Amino acid sequence: MxxxxxxxxxxxxxxxxxxxxxxxxxxxxxxxxxxxxxxxxxxxxxxxxxxxxxxxxxxxxxxxxxxxxxxxxxxxxxxxxxxxxxxxxxxxxxxxxxxxxxxxxxxxxxxxxxxxxxxxxxxxxxxxxxxxxxxxxxxxxxxxxxxxxxxxxxxxxxxxxxxxxxxxxxxxxxxxxxxxxxxxxxxxxxxxxxxxxxxxxxxxxxxxxxxxxxxxxxxxxxxxxxxxxxxxxxxxxxxxxxxxxxxxxxxxxxxxxxxxxxxxxxxxxxxxxxxxxxxxxxxxxxxxxxxxxxxxxxxxxxxxxxxxxxxxxxxxxxxxxxxxxxxxxxxxxxxxxxxxxRPLPASKALPVSYAKPFPNSGLVRIRRNNWDSTIIAKNAVWLTYMNGSAVLQGIRFASSFFGKGQFKSEKINEEGNRWVLTQKLEGPYYQPYPKASISPDGDWEKMPRENRPQSEIQVLETTVTIREMDKGLEIEISSKGTDRVPVAIELIFRQGGVLAGVVKADPDKDQWLLKEGTGTYTSGSDTITFGPGTALHKNIALRGSLPAMDAPTVYLTGFTPFQHTLKIS
The missing domain is CATH 1.50.10.100 (Chondroitin AC/alginate lyase)
Known part of the structure; x- marks a missing residue:
């Protein structure tokens, strides 16, 4: 309409x-x-x-x-x-x-x-x-x-x-x-x-x-x-x-x-x-x-x-x-x-098994018969996965890094049988304003921060590597540079299914932690299995990250240097 x-x-x-x-x-x-x-x-x-x-x-x-x-x-x-x-x-x-x-x-x-x-x-x-x-x-x-x-x-x-x-x-x-x-x-x-x-x-x-x-x-x-x-x-x-x-x-x-x-x-x-x-x-x-x-x-x-x-x-x-x-x-x-x-012409088989990039759209589509996945650039949700009626609506990754640690990758790089997403963040501190340019009235807004010398610059580099495996994906997330930065992986599922193998992160919300082993999400006769888990802290609302979605969400948490391989099938 x-x-x-x-x-x-x-x-x-x-x-x-x-x-x-x-x-x-x-x-x-x-x-x-x-x-x-x-x-x-x-x-x-x-x-x-x-x-x-x-x-x-x-x-x-x-x-x-x-x-x-x-x-x-x-x-x-x-x-x-x-x-x-x-x-x-x-x-x-x-x-x-x-x-x-x-x-x-x-x-x-x-x-x-x-x-x-x-x-x-x-x-x-x-x-x-x-x-x-x-x-x-x-x-x-x-x-x-x-x-x-x-x-x-x-x-x-x-x-x-x-x-x-x-x-x-x-x-x-x-x-x-x-x-x-x-x-x-x-x-x-x-x-x-x-x-x-x-x-x-x-x-x-x-x-x-x-x-x-x-x-x-x-x-x-x-x-x-x-x-x-x-x-x-x-x-x-x-x-x-x-x-x-x-x-x-x-x-x-x-x-x-x-x-x-x-x-x-x-x-x-x-x-x-x-x-x-x-x-x-x-x-x-x-x-x-x-x-x-x-x-x-x-x-x-x-x-x-x-x-x-x-x-x-x-x-x-x-x-x-x-x-x-x-x-x-x-x-x-x-x-x-x-x-x-008029009657339609005779049908021809549709593509049901492929890994196909769409670089102009910043997107990769992977489908293997009944399951499929989308990898997305320039988006806080950088991966989705569906197995029949069981739907992982998105994966997000965030860090408490100067209030700007929500992971997004500008592009998707194909490296052999891997798809690689990257992000580099800097968190500087600022020195006194150049003396000749100081506003006489002391107005902070008249002394833009970009004109101040920087020091103690902190760096955080995150790489997400995605590989196909039998009936699913292997996702390696590595974040390093500044140490002891809290991070969280966020698995956002579609409402209507049942989670297992996870524990409550918030007693009043549909938010969960996968501390160890594997978890499952089941909708109808279809199931998504994910893991292994890790939960080194309970801070899932990291400063600078996007607010939680209104959906059943599972978190994996840690600190930098952080490296974790998550399997989804």
């Missing part, structure tokens, strides 16, 4: 159904009608629509008539647009319980009227959580509501003009904003360009194309790894794939499909065995969240059918299995393009 809280509202309406799985029968498609797998999504969409209708203002005397509240009871354009998107899909589909529904037509007409009323004179709308008079947010709505306009025009239910007239007014006025307005982030360029492309398909205007071409002139922000600038694997990378497909189709630019292929090929290696997506390297709000790949379903399906790509077809199957009907978020895309109703 589109944006932030709008995502939350739309998810609330469907979360009860998100674990539904497709059966082999529903995946069979009849080219003469909407296929069974889409019918399943339409049924889920109907339930979501019913929920959204409950948030709409229906009192015609209310100044906000037609508007839809979000889950925080705030009326806004995004949640109002959601009811139009869901309603258009239902009105389009004869398998929907709301097909040709006069109630839904009236609700969508009221929603479109509310959008027109809340739209600024310059054509923009507001994202009330952060952006005002926002061209990018206007682009998000124009892009998806153009899909809705197309579906409603094709369906042409009785009374549809009550929706189409105000919706066209909103879209065309929004187009004026998109022709001249600015953006914030890299993906906003493609949001605006895709929205202009959709508008040009409905009401051709050379100004739409000219502005899209201007943004496209900055070139696509995809690196050699196949990742976009924001590295936002759950939200903005799949969004960018969808946008680029729209632009490539609408403006007849087949070369743009290459970027989509590149990103989708990379993403196959970012999938955990359980169908979740690696998010630790993201530069946006989805960093380190738990998410599945439903947002990629439309790009994978489109490109699988376009190219006859068996790996992309297999990714579609995997998303169907692991994300269920959460792919309902792309229903308008899937309904509006009947070529996507």
């Amino acid at each position: 589109n944006r932030r809280k709008f995502i939350a509202l739309s998810t609330v309406s469907t979360c009860t159904f998100s674990m539904t799985r497709f059966s082999s029968k529903t995946l069979q498609s009849d080219p003469g009608k909407i296929p069974g797998w889409l019918v399943e999504l339409i049924k889920t969409n109907d339930k979501g629509l019913e929920s959204l209708l409950g948030y709409q203002i229906t009192d015609q005397t209310d100044i906000n008539f037609g508007g839809v509240k979000d889950y925080q009871d705030i009326l806004n354009p995004h949640s109002t647009a959601a009811i139009i998107q869901a309603g258009a899909c239902s009105l389009f589909s004869d398998s929907s319980e709301f097909y040709n529904s006069a109630r839904v037509i009236d609700a969508l007409a009221a929603a479109a009227g509310y959008l027109v009323k809340t739209q600024h004179s310059d054509g923009t709308i507001d994202l009330l959580s952060t952006n005002f008079h926002s061209t990018p947010d206007t682009g998000f709505l124009v892009k998806r509501l153009s899909n809705s306009y197309s579906l409603l025009s094709k369906a042409n239910p009785p009374g549809v003009e009550k929706i189409l007239v105000p919706l066209k007014k909103f879209l065309q006025k929004g187009g004026e904003a998109l022709i001249s307005g600015g953006i914030h982030t890299p993906n906003h360029r493609w949001v605006v360009s895709a929205a202009l492309t959709k508008l040009n398909g409905l009401w051709p205007d050379p100004r739409y194309v000219e502005r899209a071409e201007q943004w496209l002139g900055e070139h696509l922000d995809i690196d050699a790894d196949g990742q976009f600038n924001e590295k936002s694997t759950f939200i903005y990378s799949p969004l960018t794939d969808r946008l680029l497909i729209t632009i490539a189709k609408g403006l007849n630019k087949p070369e743009i499909f290459d970027a989509v292929r590149k990103n989708l090929s990379m993403t196959m290696f970012y999938m955990h065995p359980n169908g979740e997506i690696v998010t630790e390297a993201s530069g946006r709000q989805d960093k380190a969240i738990v998410g599945t790949l439903e947002n990629y379903y439309y790009p994978y399906r489109y490109m699988a059918l376009k190219d006859g790509n068996g790996e992309f077809a297999a990714m579609c199957k995997r998303i169907e299995e692991t994300a269920g009907q959460k792919i309902r978020g792309s229903l308008d895309y899937l309904l509006d393009d009947h070529t996507l109703w």
Whole structure:
């Protein structure tokens, strides 16, 4: 779906159904009608629509008539647009319980009227959580509501003009904003360009194309790894794939499909065995969240059918299995393009055993069938490990070194069969300020510390070396330089499992020490074993380290010079 809280509202309406799985029968498609797998999504969409209708203002005397509240009871354009998107899909589909529904037509007409009323004179709308008079947010709505306009025009239910007239007014006025307005982030360029492309398909205007071409002139922000600038694997990378497909189709630019292929090929290696997506390297709000790949379903399906790509077809199957009907978020895309109703090409085996670096993203992916690990640079969490449903969300290492001892490595070095991360810290003391530069009023702030001579410089060098072993990893952590510095290794597990072999570090918190031997973390039928332990002190909240996460966490502690080899399997 589109944006932030709008995502939350739309998810609330469907979360009860998100674990539904497709059966082999529903995946069979009849080219003469909407296929069974889409019918399943339409049924889920109907339930979501019913929920959204409950948030709409229906009192015609209310100044906000037609508007839809979000889950925080705030009326806004995004949640109002959601009811139009869901309603258009239902009105389009004869398998929907709301097909040709006069109630839904009236609700969508009221929603479109509310959008027109809340739209600024310059054509923009507001994202009330952060952006005002926002061209990018206007682009998000124009892009998806153009899909809705197309579906409603094709369906042409009785009374549809009550929706189409105000919706066209909103879209065309929004187009004026998109022709001249600015953006914030890299993906906003493609949001605006895709929205202009959709508008040009409905009401051709050379100004739409000219502005899209201007943004496209900055070139696509995809690196050699196949990742976009924001590295936002759950939200903005799949969004960018969808946008680029729209632009490539609408403006007849087949070369743009290459970027989509590149990103989708990379993403196959970012999938955990359980169908979740690696998010630790993201530069946006989805960093380190738990998410599945439903947002990629439309790009994978489109490109699988376009190219006859068996790996992309297999990714579609995997998303169907692991994300269920959460792919309902792309229903308008899937309904509006009947070529996507065709059966997928024959699946080709996906990669399940590899050690693959992505240097531009500062990340290494290791997978061996049912277990996998991610090594991450420039991140306090520098390693994750998953064995089936048992998840070690991250390992961190910190020291009480001048309040700046949280370990991060600028890069990951491959040395034979080892992956090496390093950090060097200095802790100086400072001498009297140069006499000629002393501030006459004695103001400390006027005598910046960087201008003072340094002395007694303390040094701490930490090296983490990671090697593969049978069914897991061997991690050697060495920290030396200044002696007697307290250090702590932090193993952060996902909530919901059971720890064994460890002792409480804090009686009131989910924090534990592994003093010796090995510990285990079990979730369902899957277990992660870790050790050996060491606990030379109980100071786990080291000064300068990040606060503990709200998760079951196991600590190993010691002092420098520190050297410990931890095995995880």
